[in-house]
Amino acid sequence: MSQSNQQQVFTVTRLNSAVRMILEQDLGLVWLTGELSNLAMPSSGHWYFSLKDISAQVRCAMFKGNNRRVPFRPQDGMQVLVQARVSLYEPRGEYQLIIESMQPAGDGALALRFEELKRRLAAEGLFDAARKRPLPTNPKAVGIITSATGAALHDILTVLGRRAPSLPIFIYPTQVQGNMASGQIVAAIELANRRAEVDVLIVGRGGGALEDLWCFNEERVARAIHGSAIPVVSAVGHEVDITISDLVADLRAPTPSAAAELVAPDQSERINQLNRLTQRLSQAMARQQTQQVHHFTLLAKRLEHQDPKRRLEQQSQRLDELGNRLQQLLSQRLHQGERRLNQLAQRLQSQSPERRLAQGRRRHQLAEARLHSLMSKRREQAEHKLAMLSARLDGVSPLATLGRGYSITRSQQGEVVSHARQVSAGQSLVTTLAEGHLLVRVEEVHNR
Known part of the structure; x- marks a missing residue:
């Protein structure tokens, strides 16, 4: 290589x-x-x-x-x-x-921006439920901030025309998509607040992609809604679309049509409600009239009962009743006094010294008899016990044993002899009998 x-x-x-x-x-x-x-x-x-x-x-x-x-x-x-x-x-x-x-x-970057802004505004309290204001029950005028050519405006106007055709409507046209949209929405909210010609605002648009709805996720739009003195309903996209504007608004509507239904009372329902109130008023007036007639009847009867002659008769009858009750009460108290006096006399008689002395003598005699009987019984028991103890003592006495023919043998030193191996032949022993003793000499020793 x-x-x-x-x-x-x-x-x-x-x-x-x-x-x-x-x-x-x-x-x-x-x-x-x-x-x-x-x-x-x-x-x-x-x-x-x-x-x-x-x-x-x-x-x-x-x-x-x-x-x-x-x-x-x-x-x-x-x-x-x-x-x-x-x-x-x-x-x-x-x-x-x-x-x-x-x-x-793509959408991931927008979603990240959405979550970051949502977290930051939530930390500032812009989404707190406590700051959200209720919508007016009967608004005098409604403001709409949306595109003048969009489907959302058509849907809102259709619903408002059906539910409240006489309700004034003010439209603040803006772009709802693109770079210019957020600035125009903020300007429209500020314009509506300066004019103060409506008492509720609808801010929104129809559905679209996340990029199409993005102007409603801009921070300046959220702060404009938060700072509005007029209650704001956010109606952006479809029901599944959630934007920052929805979270900060006083109320979120799932669609623009739903927003119109929320802000405008149904006129037919109001007519029905008015009819119901009219009927309730008629019924209340009828009940009031019936109650007044009944009240006047009661007053007439009370006036009749307050007649002086009738009252005098009633007082006289009352006086008779009280006199009878007094008589009965005095008689009852007299009988009670007599019963009490008899009871005291009986108690005095039962507490007489002579009677108590006789009772004491009887108790003394009974106690004395019981004492003599008890002493006699105790003496008999003691004598019987002494006899038993004497017999038991006599049975274990050494003298009694000797009296039956037994004897006790001791060495000359006094040691008791109990075994043959203790002695030896030729040894002298002393034997004690029942009466006297013997001096003996051992001739032979036999061990067993």
Whole structure:
């Protein structure tokens, strides 16, 4: 092999390193958009994922020093716009992107802006239910802020014409889409407040994409609605569309037609209500008349009862009744006094000293008889117990045992002899009998 050919031989490591340097130096930073897939977030804090479109994909890595600056949490399937360095992962020889920055693409970016503004305004209290004002029950005039040529205005006017044809309507035409829309909406709200010619405002438009409705998510529109002295009904898009204007308004209507129904009372319903009130008034007047007639009848009867002659007769009858009750009361008190006197005489007789002395004598005699009986019984019991104890003592007495023919043998030193082995032949012993004692001499000793 020639010298020139030997210089062209690469190791795998050297080749991968050279390719990485070429990719990073020649391409530098690139912008691209795609869909996130196979997202992994290990404990190291780095992110690893693939970025793909309809026909290709590329591996990506975003290190924690960069991903800390991402203001949202990425998920599989999310469309993103990234700035990246093209590189090569040398250990495996795999081409990859090192992501420097990331942001949502298309609707994702708008959704992120929506959530950030929603969070910030909520923290300021612009969405608090306590600050929302009720709509007037019977508005004198209604203001509409929307496009003069849009379907929303037609729907609102149709509903208002049907429900309240005599209700005055003021239209403040504005753009409801595009860069100029938010400024015109703010100016219309301020104009309506300066003129003070309506007492409720409808602000809104028909449905559309998120970009079409975006002017109602602008912060200055939200603050204009919040600062309005006139209650505001937000009617933006369809029922599923939620905007910042809906959240800050005093009331949110799902559609422009629904907003018209909320602000305008139904005239036919008001006529029915008026008829019901008229009927209730007639019934109340009839009841009042009946009550007054009944009241006058009662007063006439009371006047008749207040006649002086009748009152005198009633008082005379009352006097007779009181006299009878007094007589009955005196008689009753007299009988009670007599019963009380008899009871006291009986108690006095029962407490007589002679009677109590006789009772004391009887109790003394009974106690004395019981004492003699108890002493006799106790004496008999003591004598019987003494006899029993004497018999028991006699039964265990050594003298009684000797009296039955037994004897006690002791050595001359006084030791009681109970075994034959305690003595020996020729030894002298003392035997005690029931009466007297013997001095004996041992001739023979027999041990068992």
